[in-house]
Amino acid sequence: MCTNHIFPICMLLSLLLGACQPGQQQPSSQDEQMIAAIFEESLEHGQAYSNLEQLCKQIGGRLSGSVQAARAVTYTRELMEALELDRVFLQEVMVPHWERGPAEVAEVYPKDAPPHRLAVCALGGSVGTNGPLRAQVVEVKDFEQLSSLGREQIAGKFVFYNRSMRAQFIQTFRAYGSAVNQRTQGAMEAAKYGAVGSIVRSMTQTIDDYPHTGAMRYDEQLPKIPAAAISTQAAEWLSIQLQSQPELELMLEMHCQTLPDTLSHNVVGEIRGSEFPDEIILVGGHLDSWDLGEGAHDDGAGCVQAIEVLRIFQALGIRPKRTLRAVMFMNEENGLRGGRKYAELAKELGEHHIAAIESDRGGFTPRGFTIQAEGTALKHIQQWQPLLAPYGGRELVKGGGGADIGPLREQGTLLIGYSPDSQRYFDYHHAATDRFENVNRRELQMGAAMIASLVYLIDQYGLK
């Protein structure tokens, strides 16, 4: 058992015994005390923040198939081995291997002015340009406008998608959802009308000069055209230029390519349950990240929080009734192979995951959880709101669990997503700014404690 400080074990024992008395099923003042102890442990002695620093600064961005992703597997396996869990193991999974190559260039040639460079990056999965690709640019807001322009006005040109994320959506993920199809489907839609390339305004509400990458996909029946993102500043600038110079030309050069699939791994750590070892409670995040930043909020935060949950249980001497697993999923960003493989193996082995909690919305201050359930199952979780509210966990609402744990749903697992405050997330998401310096220690550790508290309650009381 890993203990890095003195804890009043006698008090803890009495709390545990109190909470486990036969017949007692409802949250009690002992639970209050245990959750206070979990937060104290995380805020006073937490290791999630220093672990994240290592992951970001010693390894950095870790796209599936990269050397950095392999190092992250080794690093997190070793981290969990040092916790002296009951079991730490890897799951083999073949992942896509896309490489950006040398830095991309986008240049625009205004009349009577020198060439102007735009902050640009290839979208993940894009083909390269095979040398400089120069053409005119047509700006659209959505696929309807694209369709109305038709092949006549699109063929041979770049399509520039410039619909911004709506600032007034308070949940920024909703704003993202309202705009992201430009990135994921923009190239295939543009290809229908003979475009030579797709340029998308970065998926962020901030106006700055960092391009934000992210996944895109092709339609195998259509030509594969290069797809890039430009910064919001560049998008604003380009849009203004196009108003006065609709024949403006843009040159794009990208060297990205897709290599053969590569062997990689999910990383799993486990504390075996003392009473119901066959009932698994999973906490997880994804270990891969985009390559432009350090994958700090997305999703280094979720990984170190999942490990921290197990560490907190060890440090406080809480022997769970059920089996707890921390899972670092590989390849969430551009394939979801890790999540699919995990569910496939769980099914093969006949494992029973009663609940899975994913943290993949950044290491920000806690707001609550989204629960992929309704009726009794949702109410069962919501009864614990008074215990979590003092720590910011006031919002226990119906909502999605998370991409990596999604494939477990058909096995009857209750899926839960950790919900931190979302205001700053898209400032950093998939950009060079997603680095360790933009994570706050207390906010990250509060999140770990919030997840550990919910795991503790599910472990104590099960799911009805």
Add this chain to the structure above:
Amino acid sequence: MCTNHIFPICMLLSLLLGACQPGQQQPSSQDEQMIAAIFEESLEHGQAYSNLEQLCKQIGGRLSGSVQAARAVTYTRELMEALELDRVFLQEVMVPHWERGPAEVAEVYPKDAPPHRLAVCALGGSVGTNGPLRAQVVEVKDFEQLSSLGREQIAGKFVFYNRSMRAQFIQTFRAYGSAVNQRTQGAMEAAKYGAVGSIVRSMTQTIDDYPHTGAMRYDEQLPKIPAAAISTQAAEWLSIQLQSQPELELMLEMHCQTLPDTLSHNVVGEIRGSEFPDEIILVGGHLDSWDLGEGAHDDGAGCVQAIEVLRIFQALGIRPKRTLRAVMFMNEENGLRGGRKYAELAKELGEHHIAAIESDRGGFTPRGFTIQAEGTALKHIQQWQPLLAPYGGRELVKGGGGADIGPLREQGTLLIGYSPDSQRYFDYHHAATDRFENVNRRELQMGAAMIASLVYLIDQYGLK
């Protein structure tokens, strides 16, 4: 009326008319729509963030009595004049004038090692050292320990207060409250036992190398000894050194001094009420700040939010029933003269402030408000929780209003404090890191909209 964008006035009028129907007293779906419009205005077209940039970058730290404080008076007066309010005016107030002078030095002389410098700053109001001041150091955690050591072990030495803010307090202001007497009273307590100076661990939960200043006070019956803060890193280091070398000496040199009181001003902007002009609703922050940083969170944020509340009313074409005032108070940090003067003048003029809302806890994401009331008055505000909750304003709880508005209390004003998330506040508070870059645009603008929404509701329905 200042309108910087097209707004559907017809929709607004219908909202307003709807909300004002005779006999209608309770929040309605019109209120929901108006609050949505307030947030949209703030997030899409907000000016609080760019105003804060000007205040921080063109003026900077603005301690009472400084040239920068005078510039901030002019700047915010002009900002409000540009809004074409009904009235913008200054209130004269004499304020203390303390100056830091050249950078402070603290140096320690370990055995068999070169001198070691500590990150240090004078506390506001401290006397200087009158040249280098060198003495041994006695570390204590609190005044009880100081008292038990007594004059014999304290006389002729520095007292080093090293009790940290407790990490496990979720409301960080509570942690601050548990530690700050070391800073405010440390020097006078140490002087009782003949200490030559007082050194306090900075009031922050972060371990870094920035010293945090703040107010301290003397007992006129006791010797005035120099008082300084060292960074938390320096405090940790010094504490370890003292364990092995209790006779370690420290040299402190500070050139700070108190000059004669200076004429300064509160800055007030007003929209006159259409139905009940004699009922004033005040929103405010304090314009002065400590000198080490830019006074971004403390309290530039509160000032630009107060102005933004009036701007939002103007931009949306909301003519309030009651009189709205934005007040930039001068001298909160080291004297509270502005707050006292404001209340004094209000009394003289027979003004009736029904409510005063202060924003002085940073420009972070909204959590709610603390209301200095109980019973019916508290419940009256709490009935609006469902309207504010979707924007993060879930916590409408009993609590303090704010330092500047405090003196209005005896006039029967309902005092309310804006409560943003508190996790990051003390990372920056009173330190060089309290600069514009550490404020997030969305979080700041959300705060302005949250305050504007409460002002709107108080204006619509009054206080019963």
